[in-house]
Amino acid sequence: xxxxADQVRMxxxxxxxxxxxxxxxxxxxxxxxxGFTHLYIGQEAVAVGAIAALNRxxxxxxxxxxxxxxxxxxxxSRALMAELFGRETGICKGKGxxxxxxxxxxxxxxxxxxxxxxxxxxxxxxxxxxxxxxDRITMAFFGDGATNQGVWHEGLxxxxxWNLPVIFVCENxxxxxxxxxxxxxxxxxxxxxxxxxxxxxxxxxxxxxMEVRRRCEEVVRLVRGGAGPALIEATCYRYQGxxxxxxxxxxxxxxxxxxxxxxPIPRMAKLMLAEGTIEExxxxxxxxxxxxxxxxxxxxxxxxxxxxxxxxxEDMYHERHPSDPHA
Amino acid sequence: MREIRYYEALIEAMSEEMHRDERVxxxxxxxxxxxxxxxxxxxxxxxxxxxxxxxxxxxEAGIVGLAIGAAxxxxxxxxxxxTMNFAVVAMDQIINHAAKMRYMFGGQFDLPMTIRxxxxxxxxxxxxxxxxxxxWFVNSPGIRVVIPSTPHDAKGLLKTSIRSDDVVLxxxxxxxxxxxxxxxxxxxxxxxxxxxxxxxxxxxDVTIVAWSMMVLEAVKAAEILAGExxxxxxxxxxTLDPFDWDALFASVARTRRLVVAEEGWRxxxxxxxxxARVQESLFHELDAPVQRVAAADVPTPYARNLELQALPxxxxxxxxxxxxxx
Numbered sequence: 001x002x003x004x005a006d007q008v009r010m011x012x013x014x015x016x017x018x019x020x021x022x023x024x025x026x027x028x029x030x031x032x033x034x035g036f037t038h039l040y041i042g043q044e045a046v047a048v049g050a051i052a053a054l055n056r057x058x059x060x061x062x063x064x065x066x067x068x069x070x071x072x073x074x075x076x077s078r079a080l081m082a083e084l085f086g087r088e089t090g091i092c093k094g095k096g097x098x099x100x101x102x103x104x105x106x107x108x109x110x111x112x113x114x115x116x117x118x119x120x121x122x123x124x125x126x127x128x129x130x131x132x133x134x135d136r137i138t139m140a141f142f143g144d145g146a147t148n149q150g151v152w153h154e155g156l157x158x159x160x161x162w163n164l165p166v167i168f169v170c171e172n173x174x175x176x177x178x179x180x181x182x183x184x185x186x187x188x189x190x191x192x193x194x195x196x197x198x199x200x201x202x203x204x205x206x207x208x209x210m211e212v213r214r215r216c217e218e219v220v221r222l223v224r225g226g227a228g229p230a231l232i233e234a235t236c237y238r239y240q241g242x243x244x245x246x247x248x249x250x251x252x253x254x255x256x257x258x259x260x261x262x263x264p265i266p267r268m269a270k271l272m273l274a275e276g277t278i279e280e281x282x283x284x285x286x287x288x289x290x291x292x293x294x295x296x297x298x299x300x301x302x303x304x305x306x307x308x309x310x311x312x313x314e315d316m317y318h319e320r321h322p323s324d325p326h327a
Numbered sequence: 328m329r330e331i332r333y334y335e336a337l338i339e340a341m342s343e344e345m346h347r348d349e350r351v352x353x354x355x356x357x358x359x360x361x362x363x364x365x366x367x368x369x370x371x372x373x374x375x376x377x378x379x380x381x382x383x384x385x386x387e388a389g390i391v392g393l394a395i396g397a398a399x400x401x402x403x404x405x406x407x408x409x410t411m412n413f414a415v416v417a418m419d420q421i422i423n424h425a426a427k428m429r430y431m432f433g434g435q436f437d438l439p440m441t442i443r444x445x446x447x448x449x450x451x452x453x454x455x456x457x458x459x460x461x462x463w464f465v466n467s468p469g470i471r472v473v474i475p476s477t478p479h480d481a482k483g484l485l486k487t488s489i490r491s492d493d494v495v496l497x498x499x500x501x502x503x504x505x506x507x508x509x510x511x512x513x514x515x516x517x518x519x520x521x522x523x524x525x526x527x528x529x530x531x532d533v534t535i536v537a538w539s540m541m542v543l544e545a546v547k548a549a550e551i552l553a554g555e556x557x558x559x560x561x562x563x564x565x566t567l568d569p570f571d572w573d574a575l576f577a578s579v580a581r582t583r584r585l586v587v588a589e590e591g592w593r594x595x596x597x598x599x600x601x602x603a604r605v606q607e608s609l610f611h612e613l614d615a616p617v618q619r620v621a622a623a624d625v626p627t628p629y630a631r632n633l634e635l636q637a638l639p640x641x642x643x644x645x646x647x648x649x650x651x652x653x
Binding site for chain 1: 381386568
């Protein structure tokens with residue numbers, strides 16, 4: 001049974017991610033955000049439900065579509081927005097941008113712009129836990145596209161042979177940029193790939209935050225208990241293009257509409273209203289709070305200074321040497 | 328002082344650091360039960376067990392990726408890539424991830440990891456097993472490149488690398504493993520700082536800067552040159568990143584002549600950068616153009632005569648020095 005307060009918190013997180021992403025799209029259009037920006041709209045239930053099953057000091061590592069996981073992990077919306085604006089108050093001091101959010105305080109080891117690149121690193125984080133015999137587990141988020149990369153297979157193999165406490169969470173949104181998973185993948189049902197490594201694979205409806213959380217809690221219990229790695233495939237859908245520059249012409253409108261009917265946010269609102277977890281007034285109050293938080297984040301980012309010229313040469317090494325580049 | 332072999336110096340360095348720090352562990356292909364393809368981890372599994380000396384699958388990108396994760400998780404991994412050739416397989420993990428994570432995450436994480444890998448040719452292993460590609464890594468910011476030429480330097484620099492909180496690529500050489508040299512006994516905690524060059528032979532007429540196997544060739548060349556009345560100074564930077572430019576510039580300012588000797592390919596090699604920097608800083612001190620001795624820009628061939636022709640040696644260094652000293 002998921003406590004009432006947790007249900008409201010998960011709903012709030014999903015709504016925050018949705019609204020902040022919508023605002024990010026506007027800011028991108030205004031030229032305030034540059035580079036590649038990949039929105040998480042539609043997939044919110046996966047990050048929120050899965051991360052809610054973790055302890056505060058468990059590790060999370062991510063792919064480039066990382067705004068949602070960053071927020072679900074407890075990252076600050078101000079530090080997120082300032083990072084996207086390229087400001088020194090950003091979570092990575094403006095050096096990472098959209099694809100490279102990381103948050104040491106929340107054991108969030110970052111987005112990577114290299115598809116699949118985080119998978120062996122996730123296994124390595126798991127190795128650190130196994131080596132020390134601590135109680136922590138690592139959760140790695142990635143897309144269906146990553147499962148065709150060589151290092152994905154290397155990472156799963158390592159995790160199994162060394163019995164590492166790692167949960168691989170595939171967000172299967174059925175498209176690697178614009179290529180249908182049926183074109184790119186021998187198995188479209190990603191959870192079946194786990195069998196190749198003797199790892200249990202589970203499939204979950206990634207549009208239902210309650211289902212994601214319940215299943216993740218079960219798997220977390222097993223993995224923390226020493227059962228070794230697991231793979232969870234969450235089927236989901238991104239409502240926007242792959243990135244801000246993608247109009248999404250490769251998808252049928254009917255398919256998009258079908259998935260919009262499964263939107264995880266109204267679904268959760270409906271459930272909570274039906275069960276009396278929250279009243280309509282409570283939902284409206286959350287909307288207002290979130291609108292304020294998002295506007296505060298934008299204002300904070302807008303008013304924050306750009307990184308100083310000296311920052312160009314900082315943060316590269318722990319120990320600097322005279323021959324290192326400097327101002 | 329006692330004399331030990333290069334690979335024995337490496338074993339001592341790893342053993343000492345593993346005794347000193349529980350977080351230090353080794354991983355790599357055939358490093359445990361097998362003892363390492365070049366014997367550089369021999370005996371360590373017996374000493375420390377399978378938890379700290381970990382045999383891995385043949386999966387170089389995975390090995391480096393696991394090491395990155397372990398380093399982020401607070402350990403101090405020392406992954407071995409069986410040869411530098413396989414570093415090419417792991418290039419995404421080394422360059423896109425290990426070398427960049429600290430900077431692109433705004434300094435939030437340290438990655439204390441030392442990737443060991445032997446490079447070099449000259450043993451007829453042909454095109455895919457004869458790489459000296461240290462310049463690739465020097466070209467990439469965010470990773471230290473340590474490349475010692477003697478057992479003494481190998482031990483002291485490997486210990487320093489393992490204690491470093493940054494990503495280090497520690498480049499060994501297949502033909503150096505069996506070379507012998509003086510190393511203080513194990514009661515001394517031998518540590519050599521990065522970025523400090525060492526004069527392997529003093530001289531006043533020409534500076535030869537060389538690293539790894541080419542230091543041995545440079546010393547041979549200096550002896551031949553001495554017969555011609557030319558006293559060459561052999562300077563070994565020992566680490567290519569950081570680089571001891573002060574030592575190099577001071578030596579060249581005295582000798583007024585410079586030969587760069589490297590086993591890697593000539594075009595855009597480390598020698599190209601050295602030559603460029605020396606002319607930027609010491610143009611008016613130079614009596615002659617900087618000479619580059621390097622491998623021919625071809626995949627290393629198998630046939631012995633062609634391999635010898637492709638790779639630089641003492642005779643090439645002598646020729647280059649004579650060209651600017653007469």
